[in-house]
Amino acid sequence: xxxxxxxxxxxxxxxxxxxxxxxxxxxxxxxxxxxxxxxxxxxxxxxxxxxxxxxxxxxxxxxxxxxxxxxxxxxxxxxxxxxxxxxxxxxxxxxxxxxxxxxxxxxxxxxxxxxxxxxxxxxxxxxxxxxxxxxxxxxxxxxxxxxxxxxxxxxxxxxxxxxxxxxxxxxxxxxxxxxxxxxxxxxxxxxxxxxxxxxxxxxxxxxxxxxxxxxxxxxxxx
DNA sequence: CGAGTTTGACCAGCGC
DNA sequence: GCGCTGGTCAAACTCG
Numbered sequence: 001x002x003x004x005x006x007x008x009x010x011x012x013x014x015x016x017x018x019x020x021x022x023x024x025x026x027x028x029x030x031x032x033x034x035x036x037x038x039x040x041x042x043x044x045x046x047x048x049x050x051x052x053x054x055x056x057x058x059x060x061x062x063x064x065x066x067x068x069x070x071x072x073x074x075x076x077x078x079x080x081x082x083x084x085x086x087x088x089x090x091x092x093x094x095x096x097x098x099x100x101x102x103x104x105x106x107x108x109x110x111x112x113x114x115x116x117x118x119x120x121x122x123x124x125x126x127x128x129x130x131x132x133x134x135x136x137x138x139x140x141x142x143x144x145x146x147x148x149x150x151x152x153x154x155x156x157x158x159x160x161x162x163x164x165x166x167x168x169x170x171x172x173x174x175x176x177x178x179x180x181x182x183x184x185x186x187x188x189x190x191x192x193x194x195x196x197x198x199x200x201x202x203x204x205x206x207x208x209x210x211x212x213x214x215x216x217x218x219x220x221x222x
Numbered sequence: 223c224g225a226g227t228t229t230g231a232c233c234a235g236c237g238c
Numbered sequence: 239g240c241g242c243t244g245g246t247c248a249a250a251c252t253c254g
Contacts (some may be wrong), residue, residue, distance in 0.1 A: 134225085134226065134227085135226070135227055135228085136227090136245095136246070136247075136248095137228095137229090137245070137246060137247080138227090138228070138229075139243095139244065139245070139246095141243080141244070142242085142243065142244085148244085148245095150245070150246075154225095154226090161245095163245090
């Protein structure tokens with residue numbers, strides 16, 4: 001099986017090299033195993049749910065949009081997520097509990113903006129995805145003991161935003177949501193990234209990594 | 223000194 | 239209309 005990484009392996013912080021995670025198997029701390037298309041513009045990714053039966057999956061995908069999402073999973077992830085059918089069953093529950101309750105009013109106003117939500121198991125709240133982010137807000141949210149951090153892409157003219165918060169139910173997981181699509185290449189030296197956050201799923205021949213951010217190290221103190 | 227973070231204030235949507 | 243909530247702004251602050 002190929003190794004799949006999140007982030008650019010060539011864009012690492014020597015001070016944080018210890019946190020570099022390789023995803024060779026579904027048992028890695030950071031595992032890309034699920035994502036879901038919600039209402040045409042929201043994708044959720046869950047990285048730990050793995051054990052559901054096929055029957056419940058079929059039941060839970062009666063919705064056409066969700067069924068479409070499941071097909072996308074297999075298509076987009078290819079060999080990296082051969083078991084994604086099973087994984088996404090839990091993801092549907094996850095979406096019901098998390099996404100549908102948490103989609104912000106503000107986000108509802110943002111039409112045609114793509115939104116990707118990652119649920120990753122990591123001690124690090126900020127994951128380097130190759131883009132440069134500037135923190136512009138921090139907010140305590142209801143029903144969660146953990147604050148939510150707001151980031152904007154630092155690139156001029158790029159309006160992509162992301163929110164990062166600890167999972168209220170399991171603090172070992174981090175929820176990272178991306179709003180919008182980058183209109184530029186990744187500033188990282190080796191531009192494996194394309195303009196869309198979804199592009200990570202199209203890189204069958206590219207290694208992706210999860211590691212500590214190369215910049216904004218002070219943000220981890222917040 | 224510039225870039226990034228912190229944090230309180232402000233705004234807008236929603237439910238009652 | 240009012241209060242609650244999530245999201246954003248911007249001045250002050252920190253750090254390299």
